[in-house]
Structure formats: structure tokens, C-alpha cells
Amino acid sequence: xxxxxxxxxxxxxxxxxxxxxxxxxxxxxxxxxxxxxxxxxxxxxxxxxxxxxxxxxxxxxxxxxxxxxxxxxxxxxxxxxxxxxxxxxxxxxxxxxxxxxxxxxxxxxxxxxxxxxxxxxxxxxxxxxxxxxxxxxxxxxxxxxxxxxxxxxxxxxxxxxxxxxxxxxxxxxxxxxxxxxxxxxxxxxxxxxxxxxxxxxxxxxxxxxxxxxxxxxxxxxxxxxxxxxxxxx
Amino acid sequence: xxxxxxxxxxxxxxxxxxxxxxxxxxxxxxxxxxxxxxxxxxxxxxxxxxxxxxxxxxxxxxxxxxxxxxxxxxxxxxxxxxxxxxxxxxxxxxxxxxxxxxxxxxxxxxxxxxxxxxxxxxxxxxxxxxxxxxxxxxxxxxxxxxxxxxxxxxxxxxxxxxxxxxxxxxxxxxxxxxxxxxxxxxxxxxxxxxxxxxxxxxxxxxxxxxxxxxxxxxxxxxxxxxxxxxxxx
Numbered sequence: 001x002x003x004x005x006x007x008x009x010x011x012x013x014x015x016x017x018x019x020x021x022x023x024x025x026x027x028x029x030x031x032x033x034x035x036x037x038x039x040x041x042x043x044x045x046x047x048x049x050x051x052x053x054x055x056x057x058x059x060x061x062x063x064x065x066x067x068x069x070x071x072x073x074x075x076x077x078x079x080x081x082x083x084x085x086x087x088x089x090x091x092x093x094x095x096x097x098x099x100x101x102x103x104x105x106x107x108x109x110x111x112x113x114x115x116x117x118x119x120x121x122x123x124x125x126x127x128x129x130x131x132x133x134x135x136x137x138x139x140x141x142x143x144x145x146x147x148x149x150x151x152x153x154x155x156x157x158x159x160x161x162x163x164x165x166x167x168x169x170x171x172x173x174x175x176x177x178x179x180x181x182x183x184x185x186x187x188x189x190x191x192x193x194x195x196x197x198x199x200x201x202x203x204x205x206x207x208x209x210x211x212x213x214x215x216x217x218x219x220x221x222x223x224x225x226x227x228x229x230x231x232x233x
Numbered sequence: 234x235x236x237x238x239x240x241x242x243x244x245x246x247x248x249x250x251x252x253x254x255x256x257x258x259x260x261x262x263x264x265x266x267x268x269x270x271x272x273x274x275x276x277x278x279x280x281x282x283x284x285x286x287x288x289x290x291x292x293x294x295x296x297x298x299x300x301x302x303x304x305x306x307x308x309x310x311x312x313x314x315x316x317x318x319x320x321x322x323x324x325x326x327x328x329x330x331x332x333x334x335x336x337x338x339x340x341x342x343x344x345x346x347x348x349x350x351x352x353x354x355x356x357x358x359x360x361x362x363x364x365x366x367x368x369x370x371x372x373x374x375x376x377x378x379x380x381x382x383x384x385x386x387x388x389x390x391x392x393x394x395x396x397x398x399x400x401x402x403x404x405x406x407x408x409x410x411x412x413x414x415x416x417x418x419x420x421x422x423x424x425x426x427x428x429x430x431x432x433x434x435x436x437x438x439x440x441x442x443x444x445x446x447x448x449x450x451x452x453x454x455x456x457x458x459x460x461x462x463x464x465x466x
Contacts, residue, residue: 090326096411097330103398104337165336178329 002035002082003064008050010058011041012124012198016229019124019198021110021190024225025071025102026059028186031221033078033085037061044129071190072102075183088183101176102187112162113191113203115155119145120199124231152201159203163210171209174216181220189217193225200232235268235315236297241283243291244274245357245431249462252357252431254343254423257458258304258335259292261419264454266311266318270294277362304423305335308416321416334409335420345395346424346436348388352378353432357464385434392436396443404442407449414453422450426458433465 007027010020018024018039030037042049042058053060053067061068061077068074079088079095089095118137122130122145138144148155166188169176176184192214195203204210218226240260243253251257251272263270275282275291286293286300294301296314301307312321312328322328351370355363355378371377381388399421402409409417425447428436437443451459 087326091324092412093320093323093410093415093417094327094330096406096409097327097334097417099406100334100337100398100402100409100417101330103401104333107398107401165333165340168336168340169333173329173332176329176333177326179325182326184326184330184333 005030005035005037006062007037007039008042008058008060008062009039011043011126012231013126014124014229014231015041017124017197017231018228019121019194019231020058021113021194022057022071023059024190024193025183025186026061026074027224028181028189028221029075029078029088029183031224032088032182032186033082035078035082035085043126045132071187072099075102075186079183086182088186090177090182094177094182098177098182098184098187101184105188105191108162109166109188109191112155112159113195114141115148116152116159116201116203117195117199119149120201120232124198156201163204163208167208167210170213175213181217185213185217185220189214189225192217193228196225197228197230198232238263238268238270239295240270240272241275241291241293241295242272244276244359245464246359247357247462247464248274250357250430250464251461252354252427252464253291254346254427255290255304256292257423257426258416258419259294259307260457261414261422261454262304262308262311262321262416264457265321265415265419266315268311268315268318276359278365304420305332308335308419312416319415321419323410323415327410327415331410331415331417331420334417338421338424341395342399342421342424345388345392346428347374348381349385349392349434349436350428350432352382353434353465357431389434396437396441400441400443403446408446414450418446418450418453422447422458425450426461429458430461430463431465 009018009023011018047056050056050058050060053069055069057069059071059074061074068077075088089098122133125133134145141148175181176188192203195201242251242256244251280289283289283291283293286302288302290302292304292307294307301310308321322331355366358366367378374381408414409421425436428434
């Protein structure tokens with residue numbers, strides 16, 4: 001028996017604007033497993049709503065009486081709980097190597113993309129989140145959003161360098177997981193969907209092999225990511 | 234029938250000093266598959282010896298009448314030619330994600346390590362390789378070895394940042410491929426063995442989870458990497 005699944009999913013002022021890269025990882029993993037989920041619009045400051053997860057960030061997946069957090073841990077939970085559904089990792093080695101891809105995305109790609117998209121976020125946030133977001137993010141980056149916005153061109157150039165190994169791999173194979181998408185793709189694509197939903201910035205040129213992969217990911221799982229409402233157009 | 238395998242393997246002035254990170258990838262992959270190989274000491278300027286491979290770099294693996302080059306392509310050849318021997322990738326998803334790990338090592342890790350170890354290399358080279366090495370590498374890096382050596386501290390700090398996702402993963406699992414080593418490990422460890430054989434530089438602190446993994450890799454395959462002769466001690 002599959003317990004009903006609920007996902008606390010970061011939202012903007014508009015409930016339908018879901019922009020968290022880490023939540024997108026989980027939504028794609030759920031779609032990959034063919035598991036229906038009820039998403040709950042959640043804002044940064046609604047800490048009490050997810051207190052049972054023992055921390056204050058989303059994604060938080062509620063599966064029956066289990067409260068799960070951290071996108072990687074959720075992916076492992078889904079793989080181990082639903083082994084007969086399409087695999088997120090393929091095999092033990094696939095899982096282990098996907099962890100590196102996931103970690104690279106979290107520690108290298110996300111900060112590089114954040115420099116470009118974070119200044120666009122406040123405009124899309126619920127009013128109650130704006131001060132919290134500005135205070136925590138400016139502290140994390142060590143500078144104001146205005147200073148970050150002024151570094152846009154340099155940040156875009158820097159991202160181009162960060163994307164080099166991704167670009168090389170996607171010039172050789174359709175997806176990071178091979179011929180069809182799986183968790184390595186979810187882990188990395190989250191950042192591209194983040195930028196797409198919340199920001200007018202284009203992370204790559206149109207002829208980049210990464211752009212073609214983003215297009216394939218937008219179409220995957222019945223166009224789940226392509227159908228997402230954007231704060232900007 | 235297994236054709237006899239021969240590997241052109243980069244050597245220093247001392248035949249026994251084998252220091253190429255890409256050749257170490259192939260040697261570990263061959264050991265993983267349990268395939269005996271005859272290595273042939275090769276120097277940068279001996280282009281004619283490997284002309285049949287259609288290019289001028291090692292590793293070059295000769296399998297019967299096939300001449301193979303590029304460490305990744307050799308790994309795929311070994312996996313596909315010897316499917317019944319221990320797998321380098323585990324499954325198709327494992328192979329696809331390992332390609333990203335491999336590409337990250339080639340495009341991000343190798344240049345970061347090169348800044349630290351390249352200035353040590355000329356002293357270990359065969360006399361006939363020295364001019365070639367200095368000319369090609371200084372052109373590639375856009376500065377002299379002396380200028381690179383002067384940037385040592387900054388290069389070490391920069392490497393520390395580059396290693397962040399590797400460090401995080403190896404704090405969670407024994408090997409990049411999971412509970413035991415496979416090609417994701419070979420692909421990354423090559424750079425550490427490069428530094429170990431040819432340079433006095435230590436790439437990490439002793440308490441770094443990466444240092445413990447390097448130790449495990451040195452012991453793997455009957456201590457193949459640990460037994461390698463070092464140009465420095």
C-alpha cells in the first residue's frame with residue numbers, strides 16, 4: 001500500500017509559482033516513480049508547518065506518518081520504498097555516482113546560478129517572506145542584492161565555466177542518466193527550472209547542448225516542468 | 234580469447250616512474266577487470282610509437298590489432314569487451330553518471346591539480362621531453378612554470394574549493410562507486426596518483442575524508458597504486 005504523499009513545496013506570492021530547485025528534484029523523482037503527490041504551497045517563514053521534519057527547509061515529503069527532508073534523502077527513500085517502480089539510479093554504482101552529480105549541483109551549480117537569479121526573487125515572493133529572504137540571503141552571499149545584480153555579466157561568464165563538464169557530457173548523451181532521464185538529471189535540472197520559473201535570465205545560449213537537454217527535461221514526464229507557472233515571461 | 238594487452242604508459246627519465254593521471258585511470262580499470270597488461274614506458278616526444286592510434290597522447294591500449302586511445306573510450310571498450318568480468322559501471326545509468334564524474338575530473342580537477350604539480354614535472358622527465366613539455370604546457374597555461382610555482386598557495390586554496398563536492402560525497406560513502414571502487418573512482422583518483430608520483434605537494438590535509446579515500450585507493454587492487462615508484466619521496 002502506498003501511503004498518500006504530500007509535498008511542502010516552496011511558493012511565491014502566487015501559490016502556483018513553485019521555484020525551489022530542491023523541490024523540483026523531488027517533484028521529478030516522484031513523477032519518475034509514477035507516484036501521485038499533493039503539493040502544498042509553502043513559504044520560507046512557515047517554519048511551524050514543517051516542524052515535524054525536524055528542520056526548516058523544503059522539500060519536506062510526508063508519507064503516512066513519516067516526515068522526510070533533504071532532496072537526496074527523499075530520493076533514496078523513494079528508491080528503497082518503491083523498488084519495483086522505474087529506478088532513479090539503475091543500480092548501486094549508479095546511485096553512488098549520482099550522489100556526486102547531485103552534490104556537484106548543490107555545491108557548485110546552485111551557488112553559481114544563485115548569483116544570477118536571486119536578485120529577481122524578492123519581486124515574486126509573498127510579502128511575509130521578503131525581509132526573511134533578503135536578510136538570510138544577503139548574509140549568505142556577503143553582499144546586497146543590488147551588488148549581486150551589478151555583477152550579472154561576470155556571474156554569467158563564471159556560470160559558463162562551471163557548466164563545462166555538464167556541457168561536454170550532454171554533447172555525448174541525451175541525458176545525464178543515459179538514454180532517458182533519471183535522478184542525475186533531476187538533481188541538475190532543478191537549477192535550470194529554478195531560473196526558468198523565477199527569473200528572466202537565460203543560463204545558456206540557444207545552441208548549447210545544455211539548452212537542448214533542458215528542452216528534453218521540460219518535455220519529460222508529460223511536460224511536468226514545462227507546465228509550471230512562471231513568475232516572469 | 235583475450236588478446237594480449239599492451240599499454241603505452243607515460244614515463245619519466247626513470248622508466249619506472251609512471252605519472253600520467255589518464256594512464257592511471259586505464260591501469261586501474263584493467264586491474265578492476267583482472268586483465269593482465271604489459272605496460273610500455275613512453276615519453277611525450279615518442280609520437281611515432283603510437284601513430285597507429287591516430288593521435289599523439291597516452292594512454293594508448295593495444296588489443297590485438299586494435300589501437301585505442303582516450304581513457305574514457307578505453308574504459309567503455311573494456312566494459313563492453315569483458316562484460317562477464319567485474320563491472321566498471323554497474324549498469325547503463327551507472328555508466329552515464331560516471332561519465333559526468335570522469336568529465337568533471339578531466340575538466341575541473343586536472344587543471345586545478347596541474348597548477349600545483351606541473352612545476353615539479355620537468356625535473357623528473359627524460360631529457361628529450363623537457364623542451365617539449367615546457368613549451369606546450371606554458372602555452373596551455375599562459376604563463377611560465379616559475380610564475381605557476383609562485384602561485385602555489387593560491388592554487389592550493391583554489392583546489393580546496395574545487396574538491397568540495399568530492400569531499401562531501403566521500404564523507405558519506407567509502408568510494409565514489411559505493412561500497413567498493415569502480416570507474417568513477419579510477420577517473421578521479423588518477424589526479425591524486427599523478428600528484429603522489431611526481432610531486433611533493435599534498436593535495437589535502439590528513440584529516441580530509443578525501444585523504445582516507447586516497448588511502449583506500451592506494452590499497453585497492455592488491456596495492457597497485459601504492460606500489461608505484463615515486464619521483465619524489
